[in-house]
Amino acid sequence: MTQNANLYAELHASFERNAARVAIESTAGERHTYADVERETARYAGFLCAQGLQRGDRVAVQVEKSPQSLFLYLGCLRAGFVYLPLNSAYRPAELSYFLGDAEPAVMVSSPALYSEVVALTERQRLPAKVFTLDADGSGSLSAGLASASPYADVAVAQPDDLAVIIYTSGTTGRSKGAMLTHRNLTSNAKTLVRYWGFSADDILLHALPIFHVHGLFVANHCALLSGAKMLWHARFDPRAVIADLPRATVMMGVPTYYTRLLAEETFNRAGCAGVRLFISGSAPLLPDTFRSFETRTGHSILERYGMSETGMIASNPLHGERRPGTVGFPLPGIAVRVTDSADRSVAAAQTGGIQVHGENVFSGYWRNPEKTREEFSADGWFRTGDVGVFDADGYLSIVGRAKDLIITGGYNVYPKEIELAIDGLAGILESAVVGIPHPDYGEAVTAAVVLRSEAMTLSESDVIAQLKAQLAGYKVPKRVYFVDALPRNAMGKVQKNLLRDQLAQR
16 A cells, blocks of 8 residues: 655644643643543644645645644645635735735635635635634634534545645745645654654644744754644733743754843753753854854754745754854755855865755746746756855754845845835935945845935835835834935946945945
């Protein structure tokens, strides 16, 4: 009999082994055992099946974090549908593109956005059925569960069947849907459980959002596959996290979480005594943060490296030196090489493009075969777009990004999208956006703007206020500087390296 490659089949086995254990305990007072999770995913899968969805149909989800939103994700896997998580901060103008590109059969939104989402689907003539799910678990989706028959089976999937589409921005500002298969998700999850030593005795403090790889895959899959308990925080609040840390054995976060913990006087060594592992990712962890955290708590943060298209790629070791400023070693079963412009590997200590090969690497970009071909070498390695270097001991460091990506607070921001929004404002001639090192966010989105002569009274606050109406909050520049001209080379290209230095000094 052919083994079912559906990731949910692996999770189902864990849920049965750990049926009586608590899987989720939320700050809102909800407690769900693994038996509860198994039952709830069957209900959500059954509800989706009752909507007439076929295998491979997309289910787009833009909701606040809740246990029910996790059940919805797992229900999609269970029934063989394709889950499409969307950042809860996206505005309707941004959402319009994702819905038009993915053409989901079902869209689940927060009740507050229901009318706008329905209007978007009608305007684009999309056949998607729209349901709501609120942060407290209520909404039309939850109401419909009562009348749907539970889906007791686990849909049979092949290893290369599509499981999730994660949208990741491109250098032109146009988002691309990274297609992740059941093989991608399962192989990466199993590797991380082993590499980081997860077991049913662990208690994971989960304060990450679950619309991107870190919170949705890395955190959830490690806990669920191992039968661990999750202390479920709807959002990161440093004081709430400090209060819950004495009960935890593992915490995952972005660097911003750790800088904000360090800013709290009550954060100390005693409160971390039971934690065996702090993990950081999604943005570079500054060596200063690493050292300050170690001095305050006695713990050295484990930094790892991954991206939407590949899941996790490399990690500092569970046992052994965790070297600040590096992302450690390639994970077992994953090959990483640093190459020159001709895709040839370079020697240790030489900088080049980071390329990856392994079962974790995505199958391509949704409906974009041309871009997919561009991002792979002739011998099948994925070009990450990051620039890195291996040291003599085999530790990998990320030293830059070939595509001007800004990572702020764990979120990816591509300058072109912000520049287009700024340039569309009245009174603005042109703009350039860069990331400036920031002790809290890792990088702060920062804009240089050239005004038209008739708009010299336009202020920084005016520009920011107008952008907040168009863009998710994390994309809005933290600072806007007005300049007479942008620095350019002989070919007229904006020299962002010079601009970055100029703005950093200001």
